[in-house]
Amino acid sequence: MGVEKIRVSIGSASVLGLYGGARFKDPPTTCYLMTYSAGNDPVGRRCLGNCGFCPQARDAESSLELLSRVTWPVYHLKEVFTKLKYLSPNKQFKRICVQTLNYTQNFEDLKYIITQIRRNNNTPISIAIPPFTEEKLKELKRIGVERVGIALDASTQEIFDKIKGKGVDGPYRWEHHFKTLENALNIFSEGKVSTHLIIGLGETSKDVAELIMRLSNMKITVGLFSFTPIKGTSLEKLSPPDLLRFRKIQLALYLIAKKNRTLNEITFNTRGDIIKFNLNKVELLQIIQESDAFLTTGCPGCNRPYYTSKPSGPIYNFPRKLTQEEMKIIYNSLLKYVN
Numbered sequence: 001m002g003v004e005k006i007r008v009s010i011g012s013a014s015v016l017g018l019y020g021g022a023r024f025k026d027p028p029t030t031c032y033l034m035t036y037s038a039g040n041d042p043v044g045r046r047c048l049g050n051c052g053f054c055p056q057a058r059d060a061e062s063s064l065e066l067l068s069r070v071t072w073p074v075y076h077l078k079e080v081f082t083k084l085k086y087l088s089p090n091k092q093f094k095r096i097c098v099q100t101l102n103y104t105q106n107f108e109d110l111k112y113i114i115t116q117i118r119r120n121n122n123t124p125i126s127i128a129i130p131p132f133t134e135e136k137l138k139e140l141k142r143i144g145v146e147r148v149g150i151a152l153d154a155s156t157q158e159i160f161d162k163i164k165g166k167g168v169d170g171p172y173r174w175e176h177h178f179k180t181l182e183n184a185l186n187i188f189s190e191g192k193v194s195t196h197l198i199i200g201l202g203e204t205s206k207d208v209a210e211l212i213m214r215l216s217n218m219k220i221t222v223g224l225f226s227f228t229p230i231k232g233t234s235l236e237k238l239s240p241p242d243l244l245r246f247r248k249i250q251l252a253l254y255l256i257a258k259k260n261r262t263l264n265e266i267t268f269n270t271r272g273d274i275i276k277f278n279l280n281k282v283e284l285l286q287i288i289q290e291s292d293a294f295l296t297t298g299c300p301g302c303n304r305p306y307y308t309s310k311p312s313g314p315i316y317n318f319p320r321k322l323t324q325e326e327m328k329i330i331y332n333s334l335l336k337y338v339n
């Protein structure tokens with residue numbers, strides 16, 4: 001007997017017609033699902049990971065309905081797949097993404113979910129997983145997973161250890177995450193493996209840019225999130241990052257990953273802040289008018305509306321093209337950092 005229940009992000013549940021509450025201004029373009037494991041507890045069991053920012057973490061006291069600031073109600077798997085199957089053409093998702101928590105049966109559950117989706121659905125599937133063995137990664141590729149994400153979250157080994165590893169008695173190790181990313185690259189191929197970095201965990205912008213360079217050289221796609229304090233997590237009192245600092249890191253990611261620029265074209269001060277980009281004003285304007293640098297980053301077709309930002313703002317990752325007003329604000333804020 002396979003999995004019976006699954007969590008669905010509330011925005012995806014709304015598109016699917018599972019959730020009848022308020023309509024969402026910017027609907028998700030990806031269907032976000034999350035593994036659900038009840039164990040002996042009907043509200044579900046916590047992840048074996050203990051990441052300091054995460055409401056699913058082993059020692060967190062947050063609601064298990066949350067991942068980041070988004071609510072994920074539980075539904076019957078059959079009901080979700082029926083809704084997916086009969087979704088009207090104008091509501092079709094560009095991608096399905098399965099967030100996989102760390103628990104004993106997670107691989108078997110994930111395999112079952114993927115197999116069930118693949119029975120009558122050809123939408124590309126991404127998975128966000130804890131580090132799995134090579135054999136498991138091969139098996140997931142074989143049954144139809146297109147892309148895999150393994151989140152580093154932290155931008156330095158020291159912060160990783162403190163927030164996801166030894167410092168929180170967590171199961172993760174920086175080198176092992178990198179080794180699994182390399183294994184995933186060999187199995188899923190270049191450009192099909194991604195990781196996420198959370199900005200605001202105590203790293204400098206230079207730390208982030210150097211790691212983005214390393215990951216881009218490995219052909220790993222990088223997604224950025226702003227840190228979001230969630231009640232009941234050990235980091236609930238930490239503040240989100242400064243918006244301008246986040247904008248500069250978004251621009252750095254875009255220049256390195258999409259325009260093949262090098263670190264020599266970004267100037268940092270002694271504190272590791274970005275103080276200049278080797279760009280002129282026209283180039284900056286073109287980048288802003290195109291919007292891409294400031295949208296949610298990750299797999300193609302993923303917009304994760306308001307995953308880390310309140311709809312009332314400030315918006316860190318935009319889930320859609322920028323408005324003229326937003327372009328103007330971003331241009332004015334970045335103007336003094338270009339030539």
Ligand code: SF4
Pocket residue numbers: 047048049050051054055056057058100101102130
């Ligand atoms: S492994 Fe993922 S779900 Fe588990 S605590 Fe860490 S971030 Fe949260």
